[in-house]
Amino acid sequence: MFQLCDQSLDVPALKKEIENPQSGACVIFEGWVRNHNEGRSVDALAYEGYAELCQTEAENIMAEAASRYQIEKGICCHRVGHLEIGELAVWLGVTARHRGTAFEACRYIIDQIKLRLPIWKKEYYSDGHAEWVNCRECAKHGHSHTQVHFNEEKTFNSYYKRQMLLPQVGLAGQQQLRNAKVMVVGAGGLGSAVLPYLAGAGVGLIGICDHDEVQLSNLHRQTLYTYEDQPLSKAELAAERLRKVNPMIEVAAWKERVVADNVNRLVEGNDLIIDCTDNYATKYLLHDAAWLKGIPVVFSGLYQWEGQLAVFHPEDKGKGCMRCLWPEIPDPFSMGTCAQVGVMGVVAGSMGTLQALEAVKLLLGLEVTGKLVLQDFLAGERHAFDRIRRVSCPLCGDNPNITEIKESNYLPNQTKEPWQLSEKEAADSKLNLKRVDIREEFEIDEPLCCETVHIPFSEMMSNPDRLSSEQNYLFVSPDGIKCGMLVRSLREKGMENVYSLL
Numbered sequence: 055m056f057q058l059c060d061q062s063l064d065v066p067a068l069k070k071e072i073e074n075p076q077s078g079a080c081v082i083f084e085g086w087v088r089n090h091n092e093g094r095s096v097d098a099l100a101y102e103g104y105a106e107l108c109q110t111e112a113e114n115i116m117a118e119a120a121s122r123y124q125i126e127k128g129i130c131c132h133r134v135g136h137l138e139i140g141e142l143a144v145w146l147g148v149t150a151r152h153r154g155t156a157f158e159a160c161r162y163i164i165d166q167i168k169l170r171l172p173i174w175k176k177e178y179y180s181d182g183h184a185e186w187v188n189c190r191e192c193a194k195h196g197h198s199h200t201q202v203h204f205n206e207e208k209t210f211n212s213y214y215k216r217q218m219l220l221p222q223v224g225l226a227g228q229q230q231l232r233n234a235k236v237m238v239v240g241a242g243g244l245g246s247a248v249l250p251y252l253a254g255a256g257v258g259l260i261g262i263c264d265h266d267e268v269q270l271s272n273l274h275r276q277t278l279y280t281y282e283d284q285p286l287s288k289a290e291l292a293a294e295r296l297r298k299v300n301p302m303i304e305v306a307a308w309k310e311r312v313v314a315d316n317v318n319r320l321v322e323g324n325d326l327i328i329d330c331t332d333n334y335a336t337k338y339l340l341h342d343a344a345w346l347k348g349i350p351v352v353f354s355g356l357y358q359w360e361g362q363l364a365v366f367h368p369e370d371k372g373k374g375c376m377r378c379l380w381p382e383i384p385d386p387f388s389m390g391t392c393a394q395v396g397v398m399g400v401v402a403g404s405m406g407t408l409q410a411l412e413a414v415k416l417l418l419g420l421e422v423t424g425k426l427v428l429q430d431f432l433a434g435e436r437h438a439f440d441r442i443r444r445v446s447c448p449l450c451g452d453n454p455n456i457t458e459i460k461e462s463n464y465l466p467n468q469t470k471e472p473w474q475l476s477e478k479e480a481a482d483s484k485l486n487l488k489r490v491d492i493r494e495e496f497e498i499d500e501p502l503c504c505e506t507v508h509i510p511f512s513e514m515m516s517n518p519d520r521l522s523s524e525q526n527y528l529f530v531s532p533d534g535i536k537c538g539m540l541v542r543s544l545r546e547k548g549m550e551n552v553y554s555l556l
């Protein structure tokens with residue numbers, strides 16, 4: 055609960071409101087009016103705030119704290135109006151089952167309230183002068199507190215000094231970055247590198263779209279998050295982190311999956327899209343939607359120790375689009391994602407950093423790569439391939455058949471392969487199938503059924519001779535795509551006796 059009050063705060067009454075028998079801890083923060091600021095002697099203060107905006111934003115903050123820290127109760131009251139030295143300006147009380155969460159939640163709420171609420175103060179000095187502090191512009195223009203507070207010239211110039219010294223940037227370039235709007239889709243391994251660099255570079259509006267929550271298996275490469283962030287929203291956590299990296303920029307979080315229905319809305323109005331997804335269908339959807347709207351996409355894809363990088367720019371038609379390179383969404387069994395085939399964390403970070411670099415160059419009007427860059431980090435090699443528009447391209451060719459976004463173009467291939475069997479088909483078949491669990495050792499957390507043998511995926515890929523040619527096999531795993539990848543690969547080597555469970 056949050057309140058703006060123009061009267062002295064009644065602390066005992068506030069404290070009574072947060073009392074509850076489930077809580078083992080109560081942390082209270084009090085902010086007082088002090089008698090000095092930046093070397094000047096202060097006699098009194100006046101606070102003003104946009105009541106409606108304060109209320110909405112404060113309730114958001116309280117809800118965030120409730121979901122992050124599992125607090126039992128939280129109340130915050132902020133004074134407005136005239137205050138004398140020593141008076142209570144803000145009171146915040148948080149109760150929780152344990153003291154750790156109560157301390158953390160209290161700290162989080164007060165920091166966010168100071169950062170995000172449109173409240174500003176006028177200081178009355180002992181020398182008779184009075185001044186709106188930090189937030190003068192807020193009062194004049196009604197801009198959001200954080201943005202205007204930091205847009206003061208001095209902070210701007212100091213923050214970006216090292217970057218503005220570059221002849222390619224300067225003040226004009228920095229302002230160009232401030233006016234830029236970029237949407238980053240995917241706040242995972244690539245996004246973890248892209249996002250802080252965009253924020254640091256001063257991209258004025260950064261959108262972050264990711265439907266997912268932080269999981270343990272993300273942390274080795276998704277450096278934006280901590281162990282304690284599980285299972286919170288990546289988009290929201292990333293946005294919060296970026297606001298701390300650079301309070302002068304605006305950051306918007308979209309906790310949604312990119313689908314045909316929302317892609318145009320998400321892409322619209324941006325100067326640039328950065329594709330940090332790990333899903334082929336989404337990559338095509340995003341790319342096509344952006345291309346049709348004339349918006350460039352900075353693309354990257356990861357595969358184990360390798361990364362690809364390209365900038366698809368509709369204004370640079372001669373270089374073609376992504377579909378000129380790869381016309382159709384790949385068959386899921388031909389290429390695995392990071393979840394199936396693994397990825398080295400640093401590879402994601404390195405490729406994300408390169409994406410951020412191309413993005414910043416593009417926003418500054420500098421030349422970006424027109425090639426398809428392939429980095430092999432294991433071999434330490436980099437290859438760059440020329441790209442050229444194909445006249446037969448389904449998107450940018452002479453007779454394109456993709457002229458708008460249709461859901462049916464991005465659905466996974468539903469065609470059933472003859473070697474994919476349902477449980478019933480497997481049981482009814484005369485193949486006398488031997489079940490093989492293909493999970494890796496570390497993926498198995500319960501005992502295997504006695505009729506199932508265990509040969510890990512990695513072992514079969516490197517040593518297919520483990521299988522007898524006299525026997526038919528059925529591969530099983532919770533990840534059906536991985537089974538399909540293995541069957542496809544072995545059948546290409548001439549082994550017709552392998553099947554996968556649908």
Ligand SMILES: [Zn+2]
Pocket residue numbers: 374375376377378379443444447448449450451
């Ligand atoms: Zn094309």
